[in-house]
Amino acid sequence: MKFFLIAGEPSGDQLGAALMAGLRELVPDAQFVGIGGEAMTAQGLQSLFPMQELSVMGIWEVLPKYRQLKRRIAETAARVAAESPAALIGIDSPDFCLRVARAARAQRPGLRVVHYIAPSVWAWRPGRALKMAQVVDHVLAILPFEPPLMQAAGMTCDFVGHPIATAPVAGPDEAALFRAGHGIAPESPVVLCLPGSRGGEVGRLLHRFGQALSDLRHYVPDMRVVLPTVPGVAGQVRQETANWPVRPLVVEDAEGKRAAFAAADLALAASGTVSLDLAANRVPMVIGYDMAPLSRMLVGMLLKTDTVTLVNLVSDTRVVPEFLGRDCQPGPMAQALLRLLDDPAARQAQLDAMDLTMDRLGKGGEAPGLRAARSVLGAVTGPR
Structure with missing residues (x-):
């Protein structure tokens, strides 16, 4: 089973690596392609290009790189369509990931799209969830009050735990x-x-x-x-x-x-x-x-x-x-x-x-990466 993952920030790289480890635990022959950083590379991902190209924020930071980002969106979408994965999984970085999802789905209409980390519609821009639902099937939420908001917009959604719940702390x-x-x-x-x-x-x-x-x-x-x-x-x-x-x-x-x-x-x-x-x-x-x-x-x-x-x-x-x-x-x-x-x-x-x-947030429970993997597989193939 093949998965196409996209992360654009170091925090997303860590989430992606934990998700990959969870998927491999449940599906030992899982294959991964996409875009990620060092943590995801260590789990076996061969990144199409350096993740740092996507680590830009704000209008003034994005504008000088707009042409390059637009080209990368087209390249990535074409690769998603060519790989025909079981799911495209965008990890945060919604501006890039959702554009790729839209373009890839235009080329391969049956593509399953999962997004890891729900947008903060509980704080502002509630219309963003409705727009997201046009290209996303399933959401992995890291805050427990988010699933009903995503479901109301027309997507399935599971709370999979927050990474802070299992992060090491000093004694x-x-x-x-x-x-x-x-x-x-x-x-x-x-x-x-x-x-x-x-x-x-x-x-x-x-x-x-x-x-x-x-x-x-x-x-x-x-x-x-x-x-x-x-x-x-x-x-x-x-x-x-x-x-x-x-x-x-x-x-x-x-x-x-x-x-x-x-x-x-x-x-x-x-x-x-x-x-x-x-x-x-x-x-x-x-x-x-x-x-x-x-x-x-x-x-x-x-x-x-x-x-x-x-x-x-x-x-x-x-x-x-x-x-x-x-x-x-x-x-x-x-x-x-x-x-x-x-x-x-x-x-x-x-x-x-x-x-x-x-x-x-899930302290003492199953690791978020494994919970996220179960949720992805449930959305793609049914419960596990």
Whole structure:
């Protein structure tokens, strides 16, 4: 049985690799073609071209590469039609994957199309699911409240678990070694500063986060700030924090970041999936986020929920404080952080919501990659 997979981002590459491993466990002679990165290549995929060609975001980033991307869409669709796979599986990267699916189906009308990760129609653009249903048969959802939304648009959909549910986390020994290695006393509160992984996010948020942490230090003078980041913005982070009154410890390597999360008592974080990383490590958090004025206005018009924090959404609570748009101000964020340190009830409410979130995302259950594989096979050949 042959599958054609497309991933365009490192996170999609990891999902694709786990799915391939699951498919091979259920169908030992499974074959894979498509587009992916190192993780999928390690599972036996021969990528048609480097996945990095698809890792572009935003209008201004896409425009210079539009002709090349359009050519790649046509090439990929033609290859899908020629391979005649049991299913075309797009993994996130909907702008590319759905265009390929549409073009491939025009050449091979009976093609089965699966998409891994549902679009965020629960937050905005509910019409996107209806448009997606024109070319997608089946969706693999990683959030438990998404299947009814996809089904209402005309697609079948299974919740297959979130990868965070089985991701490794550091333990108490690693946390203690992290503190000792950086001269942090066992009793000193460790506060994570997480301003995002893109340059624009860092530029908008880091100064405000720094001021909030400076305000917090007036009440908690022995606290230490740790700033986990990624190589792409590490230089910007170090430059912009060089003169902070509360100088952060910047951590780039994966092991160091895992240990930092385990050692943390509190976090001030940008909105995004990092809230689930914090939940997995049971780190109480305050969320802050802002964007460019025009984007802020458009999102404000389109947003369909009263919260954007996944812990709040999955646990069906509103215990994680959010400071979004114009409300993303240092003073209120500092007070919210202080409350989490001083108020045991507020802290416990978050811990309870985090535990519920992880349970609902599949912690302790079958690995998401294997669940996803069962779902794909069920959509293509019937239940297994």
